[in-house]
C-alpha cells in the first residue's frame with residue numbers, strides 16, 4: 534500500500550520515526566515533508582500535499598503529524614473526499630476506517646509517544662471499510678453535505 538505522509542515542525546520528529554517504521558513493514562511511503570525542523574513552516578501546506586496525493590490516486594491513505602494533530606486534520610478535511618481524524622488510540626484508528634472510511638490519520642507529536650504511534654498507524658493501515666449498508670448510508674449523507682457545501 535502507498536501511504537502519503539506529511540508533518541509540520543510540530544510533527545517533524547515523529548514523522549521521521551513513523552515513515553521508516555512503515556517502510557520496514559513493507560509500506561511504500563511518499564514523504565511530502567517537512568524535510569527539516571523549520572519553525573516557520575505551516576501545517577496546511579503538508580495537509581494539502583497529502584490530501585492531493587490521495588485525491589490524485591498517488592496514495593491510498595495518508596498520515597499527518599503536527600503538534601496536536603488537530604490543525605493538520607482540520608486542514609485536510611477541507612478537501613472533498615478526504616476524511617481525516619485525530620486518533621490517539623488504536624480503537625478509533627481502525628474503527629474510523631471500518632465504519633467511516635477514514636482515509637487520513639492525524640497524530641499529535643506533543644500528545645503521544647512513538648511506540649503508541651506505531652501501533653496506531655498499523656491498525657489504521659490494516660483496517661478496511663466494512664461496506665455495511667448502514668455505514669454506506671451514513672457515508673452517503675456525509676458526501677451529500679460535502680457536495681452541497683462545495684456548490685458555494
Ligand code: RB5
Pocket residue numbers: 541542543544576599600601602603604605
Ligand atoms: C505548531 O506550533 C502547532 O500549532 C501545530 O503543529 C499543530 O499543533 C496545530 O494544530
